[in-house]
Structure formats: structure tokens, C-alpha cells
Amino acid sequence: MHKTLKKLTGRNESYVFLILLALGLLIQIRSGQFFTGNNLVDIASAMIVPGMFAVGAFLVLISGGIDVSFPALASLAAYATTKSLLDAGYVGGVWLPILMALVIGAILGAFNGLFIGYFDLNAMIITLGASSVFKGFMQGTLESKQLAVIPTGMKAFGTSALFTATNRVSGITSRMPVAFLVFVAVVAVAWFLLNKTYFGRGIYAIGGNPASAKAAGFNVKRTKFFVFVIVGMISAVAGVIRVCMMQQCHPTNMLGMEMNIIAGVVLGGTAITGGAGTLTGCMLGTLLIVMVENSMILIGVPTTWKDVFVGALIVIGTGISAMQVKRASHAADKAKKITGKEAV
Amino acid sequence: MEKFKKVWRNNQHIVRLLIIMVVWLVFMALTRFRKFYTFNNFQTMASQFPEYGIMSMGVMLCMITGGIDLSCVGIANLTSILAAVWMTKLAGQAGVLSAGYYPLIFLLAIVVGTVCGALNGFLISRIRIPPILATLGVNQLLTGICIASTGGAAMSAFPKQFTDSVAGNIGGVVPVRLIVFVVLAVVIWFMLSRTTYGAKLHLLGTSEKVAFYSGLNTTGLLMRTYITSGVYSALGGLMMLATYASARADYGQQYTLQTILIVVLGGVSPNGGKGRLSGVVLAILVLKLLESGINRFQNVSSYYISLIWGGVLILAMMLDYFSDRSRARAR
Numbered sequence: 001m002h003k004t005l006k007k008l009t010g011r012n013e014s015y016v017f018l019i020l021l022a023l024g025l026l027i028q029i030r031s032g033q034f035f036t037g038n039n040l041v042d043i044a045s046a047m048i049v050p051g052m053f054a055v056g057a058f059l060v061l062i063s064g065g066i067d068v069s070f071p072a073l074a075s076l077a078a079y080a081t082t083k084s085l086l087d088a089g090y091v092g093g094v095w096l097p098i099l100m101a102l103v104i105g106a107i108l109g110a111f112n113g114l115f116i117g118y119f120d121l122n123a124m125i126i127t128l129g130a131s132s133v134f135k136g137f138m139q140g141t142l143e144s145k146q147l148a149v150i151p152t153g154m155k156a157f158g159t160s161a162l163f164t165a166t167n168r169v170s171g172i173t174s175r176m177p178v179a180f181l182v183f184v185a186v187v188a189v190a191w192f193l194l195n196k197t198y199f200g201r202g203i204y205a206i207g208g209n210p211a212s213a214k215a216a217g218f219n220v221k222r223t224k225f226f227v228f229v230i231v232g233m234i235s236a237v238a239g240v241i242r243v244c245m246m247q248q249c250h251p252t253n254m255l256g257m258e259m260n261i262i263a264g265v266v267l268g269g270t271a272i273t274g275g276a277g278t279l280t281g282c283m284l285g286t287l288l289i290v291m292v293e294n295s296m297i298l299i300g301v302p303t304t305w306k307d308v309f310v311g312a313l314i315v316i317g318t319g320i321s322a323m324q325v326k327r328a329s330h331a332a333d334k335a336k337k338i339t340g341k342e343a344v
Numbered sequence: 345m346e347k348f349k350k351v352w353r354n355n356q357h358i359v360r361l362l363i364i365m366v367v368w369l370v371f372m373a374l375t376r377f378r379k380f381y382t383f384n385n386f387q388t389m390a391s392q393f394p395e396y397g398i399m400s401m402g403v404m405l406c407m408i409t410g411g412i413d414l415s416c417v418g419i420a421n422l423t424s425i426l427a428a429v430w431m432t433k434l435a436g437q438a439g440v441l442s443a444g445y446y447p448l449i450f451l452l453a454i455v456v457g458t459v460c461g462a463l464n465g466f467l468i469s470r471i472r473i474p475p476i477l478a479t480l481g482v483n484q485l486l487t488g489i490c491i492a493s494t495g496g497a498a499m500s501a502f503p504k505q506f507t508d509s510v511a512g513n514i515g516g517v518v519p520v521r522l523i524v525f526v527v528l529a530v531v532i533w534f535m536l537s538r539t540t541y542g543a544k545l546h547l548l549g550t551s552e553k554v555a556f557y558s559g560l561n562t563t564g565l566l567m568r569t570y571i572t573s574g575v576y577s578a579l580g581g582l583m584m585l586a587t588y589a590s591a592r593a594d595y596g597q598q599y600t601l602q603t604i605l606i607v608v609l610g611g612v613s614p615n616g617g618k619g620r621l622s623g624v625v626l627a628i629l630v631l632k633l634l635e636s637g638i639n640r641f642q643n644v645s646s647y648y649i650s651l652i653w654g655g656v657l658i659l660a661m662m663l664d665y666f667s668d669r670s671r672a673r674a675r
Binding site for chain 2: 066115119120121122124125126128129130131132133134135136137139140141143259260262263266272273302304305306307308309310311312314315318319322323325326
């Protein structure tokens with residue numbers, strides 16, 4: 001019991017969970033609207049797209065890289081899919097758009113992966129450039145415009161509900177979209193991949209120390225490449241799902257999400273230097289950002305203050321985890337010094 | 345021949361940029377001579393590039409240390425909003441701001457830049473947050489403060505004397521913004537090549553550990569670098585204020601990418617330790633010539649510029665990769 005407690009207090013996830021709980025209680029006290037069925041369903045539904053993006057950003061961070069191109073990638077994939085199906089007069093189910101998004105996402109992800117994996121170029125700068133290329137391709141070559149109508153199959157998928165929750169006081173009803181299942185599936189696959197496969201252990205290994213991962217027999221270049229392919233696929237599907245849920249395709253309103261997503265993942269305890277982090281922490285951190293973005297209005301904070309809070313959250317959150325790393329390495333140094341002296 | 349090879353090896357990025365520049369200038373001469381080669385066009389270009397040019401020089405210093413500064417746009421916008429408020433306070437909304445107050449506005453920019461840069465520097469050198477995250481977080485925080493204080497709207501009701509003079513040309517020929525840029529470039533040149541700061545900066549970028557054990561005050565050096573970058577971003581913000589004659593929380597969003605593109609194109613290694621001012625200044629000029637040239641072709645959508653910038657950035661990285669490899673093989 002004592003051991004598990006110690007293990008829990010040493011982990012970022014526990015703190016993030018406590019902050020989440022405190023924030024929830026604060027909102028509950030101030031507005032009485034937090035722990036109501038419809039608010040919780042709303043938060044879960046707001047979590048779908050950021051949550052999927054976060055899984056992608058998490059995989060890249062674990063592998064020791066960083067990806068800032070996923071919103072542009074998702075926008076391009078979602079726009080290309082929606083537009084081409086619309087032009088073709090497609091009336092079938094949602095499986096084809098998702099399949100197309102997977103293919104487009106894989107190709108665009110491979111573009112990133114090629115430069116970062118096989119040429120070993122700086123991930124931050126390549127994905128920044130790629131983000132600009134994707135955006136330029138979408139707005140220049142495809143001449144993207146807002147699409148007010150989307151294929152019927154996608155629309156039906158976006159509006160169908162698993163269940164609905166009604167607020168007894170205000171009578172507001174919220175739907176839990178079927179798309180939530182896709183999010184759950186993505187998380188489950190990522191968990192399986194990371195914890196149960198050789199490839200997944202390789203992602204942790206190359207993020208921790210590429211040289212030793214190589215010596216241990218992992219193919220560093222190929223692992224990095226496939227991480228970006230997978231992230232491209234996840235992001236593209238998230239983009240299509242967002243289009244389905246919004247019932248329209250707005251090509252540019254996903255751009256600029258990257259920072260909040262990465263911040264959420266890092267808040268959840270994922271090391272920006274790679275090699276360490278858990279999916280649970282990643283989800284909790286993202287939930288914290290989603291809650292700050294969606295629920296501040298409930299405690300009377302105007303929406304214009306959102307960025308201030310998110311920015312402060314990034315600085316304080318990453319600051320705390322950086323301090324922990326510093327203290328840990330300090331302690332290790334001290335221990336070394338003491339043992340060194342004893343040996344002499 | 346041997347000599348030529350040596351010059352090429354030491355000035356690869358500069359030679360490459362010069363080639364791009366000459367080819368582009370010839371191309372423009374052949375296709376759009378009358379529209380491109382006008383006094384007005386060159387004057388416009390010279391008054392437009394300083395805003396991101398100044399920011400790029402700050403980012404360059406950070407990148408030489410192996411870091412990065414993604415907060416320049418946030419600092420610039422905060423500065424221009426505060427400067428607008430400050431000018432209204434000094435002279436009243438419809439009042440006339442006398443020239444005697446101009447130094448105060450520059451002073452305000454320097455103070456804002458120092459505070460924001462010191463925050464970056466503190467987070468990076470003391471708390472040890474990776475520069476990408478620290479400057480990103482600070483950028484979001486500052487942008488948030490800008491949005492919260494203005495409600496996201498553009499501020500344009502302030503005395504325009506200052507912005508008019510900065511946006512003007514001396515003697516109708518030389519843009520004031522160009523002079524500000526040149527002065528600031530000379531300051532950086534002096535710091536890098538006439539003081540020990542430059543050598544220390546390169547050592548820090550090559551290996552922080554070695555720099556630390558050589559007795560360098562790495563914390564102080566990082567602080568100084570990020571403060572300089574903050575001040576340069578703030579002064580870039582003043583130039584932006586002059587260009588737009590208004591201030592808003594989301595002006596100049598494209599500059600984050602553009603400054604990094606310039607710095608990488610100018611031959612600064614993102615891993616730190618390598619980089620020269622001459623390359624960066626040349627990259628600033630090349631980028632402006634490219635952008636202005638592309639704008640002369642009406643049938644090319646302006647959206648393509650983002651595609652071209654991204655493509656050029658990746659291409660520059662690839663060229664570095666291959667030239668590094670061939671150099672490694674030559675050894």
C-alpha cells in the first residue's frame with residue numbers, strides 16, 4: 001500500500017488528476033453545472049478530436065521528435081477527402097472517407113518521416129516547413145473554400161448518437177457522438193502498439209537513446225519513419241471526424257491547434273526529450289487543456305482570457321516537470337559524488 | 345582552383361544564396377523587367393523586410409546557442425499594442441505627439457523586450473525548460489494577454505505622428521525602417537565579431553557542457569541572448585506598428601515560420617554552434633526579393649507563397665545534409 005502510494009505521488013499523472021479534480025470542483029461550486037450529465041458528455045465529445053491528435057503528438061514525442069504539422073496535415077486530408085467525395089456525388093457510408101483519410105494521411109506522414117527518419121533532419125524545422133507546404137497546397141493548389149455541405153454518409157455519422165444526456169435543471173440535451181468510439185479505438189490501438197509490440201518498445205527505445213537502441217538491434221530510421229506515417233494516419237482521421245461532427249468543412253479552423261495539443265501531452269508527464277511518458281498521462285493532460293478551453297466560461301472567465309490561461313498552464317506545467325528532471329539529475333550527481341568519495 | 349574550393353567550403357551558404365539571388369534577379373529581368381526593376385518597388389522592399397529581418401537576427405542568436413525563439417511574434421504584438429496605448433496616454437487620442445517623445449517609445453519597446461526576453465531566458469537557463477516549449481508557452485501567454493487586453497480587435501485610434509515618421513523615407517529616398525535595420529545589424533555584428541560574446545556563443549552552441557567546464561557563465565550568456573532576441577522582436581514590433589498603422593493581437597503570424605526559414609537558409613545550424621550574420625542578412629534579402637518577385641505574377645495565387653516557403657525550408661535542410669555528408673566523406 002505504502003509502495004503504491006509512493007509510486008503515485010512520484011508521477012505527474014497523479015498531480016494532473018488532482019488538478020483536474022480541483023478544477024472540476026471549482027467549476028461545480030461556482031456554477032453548479034460541472035457534474036451534470038450533459039456537461040460531462042459535452043466535455044467527452046469536445047475531447048474526441050484533440051484526444052486523437054494528442055495520441056499522435058504523444059507517439060512522436062516518445063520517439064524523441066516533435067510534430068507541429070498535424071493540424072495542417074489533418075486539414076489537407078479532410079478537405080481533399082470531403083471535396084473529392086462531394087464532387088463525385090458520394091452517398092455511401094462513412095467507411096470510404098475514413099479509408100481515404102488513412103491513405104492520404106499515410107502519404108503525408110511519409111513525407112515527414114522520409115526527411116526526419118531517413119535523412120535525420122531536425123524534426124521541429126521539417127514539420128514546420130511541412131505544415132507550411134500542406135497549407136499552401138490546400139489553399140493554393142486545391143483552392144480550398146469553406147464547404148457548407150458534406151456527403152450524406154459523413155453527415156449521418158456526425159449526427160448519430162451513442163446516447164444522450166439531459167440536464168434536469170436547464171433541460172439542455174447533449175449527444176454522445178458515435179465518433180467517440182473511433183477515439184477509443186485509436187487510444188486502444190496506440191496502447192497495444194506501445195506496450196505489446198516490438199515496434200512500440202522500439203519507439204520508447206529510440207526516444208530514450210538512439211545509439212543504444214541501434215546497438216540493441218532496433219532499426220532507428222525505419223521506426224522513426226513509421227511513427228510519422230502512423231501519426232499522419234491518426235491525424236487525418238481526426239480531421240475527417242471533425243468535419244463530420246461540425247457538419248461542414250472549414251479548411252483553416254484546425255490550424256494553430258498544435259501548441260495546445262503538445263502542451264497537454266507534455267503536461268501529462270511526457271518528456272519532450274523523448275523516451276518517457278504514459279498514454280494515461282497524455283490523456284489526462286489533454287483533458288485538462290480541453291476543460292480549460294471549454295469550461296472557463298462556466299466560472300465567469302471571458303473567453304478572451306483562454307490563451308492567457310493555456311499559456312500560463314504550459315509555462316508552469318513544463319516548468320514543474322523540468323524542475324523535477326533537474327532535481328533528479330542533481331540527486332544522481334550528488335549520489336555519485338558521495339559514492340565516489342567512499343570508493344577512494 | 346584550390347583557393348576557390350576553400351572559399352566555397354567556408355562560405356557555402358553565402359555562395360549558394362548569392363547564386364539564388366543572381367539567378368532570380370536575371371529571371372525577373374527577363375520576365376517582368378518593367379514591373380520589378382522600379383525605384384518604387386525596391387524602396388517598398390527595403391521598407392518591408394526590416395520588421396521580420398530584425399526579428400530574424402534575434403532568432404539567429406538563439407539558434408546559435410542550439411535553442412530557438414518562437415515568441416517573437418507575441419513579443420512584437422505586445423510591444424505594438426503597448427506602444428499604441430502609451431502614445432494615446434502621452435498625447436491623447438486626437439492629440440499631436442511631438443518628436444521629443446519618440447525616444448520614450450523606443451525605450452518602452454526595449455523595456456518590454458527585455459522583460460519578455462528575460463522571462464524566456466529565465467525559463468530556459470534556470471528552470472531548464474527546453475527552448476521550444478518555453479518560448480512557445482511564452483508566445484501563447486503574450487498573445488493571450490494581447491487578446492485579453494484588446495478583445496481581439498485592431499487598435500488604430502492613437503496619434504499617428506510616430507508611425508508616420510518611422511514609415512516614412514529620409515529625403516524621400518531612404519526608408520527609416522531600413523536605417524533602423526542597418527543600425528541593429530551593426531550592433532549584432534559588433535557583438536559577434538568584436539567582443540568575446542560571439543566566440544562564447546558558438547562554444548555554448550557546440551557543447552554546453554564544454555562551455556560550462558571552460559568556466560563560462562552559461563546561465564548569464566543564455567539570459568543575455570534571449571533578452572537580446574526579445575529586444576529585437578520588440579523593435580520589430582515597432583516596425584510592424586509603423587507598417588500597419590494599427591496594432592492587433594494576431595498580426596504577423598507568418599513571421600514565426602519566416603524567421604526560422606531565414607535563419608536556416610542563412611546557414612545557421614538548428615543544432616547550434618554554427619552561423620554567421622552575413623548569411624542571415626543575405627537570406628533576408630533573398631527572401632524579400634523572391635516574395636516581391638512572385639507577387640509580380642498575377643496568375644500565381646498568394647497562397648502559393650506558404651507552399652514555396654515551406655518547400656524552400658525543407659530544400660535548404662536537404663542541401664545542408666548532402667553537403668555535410670560529402671564533406672564528411674572528403675575527410
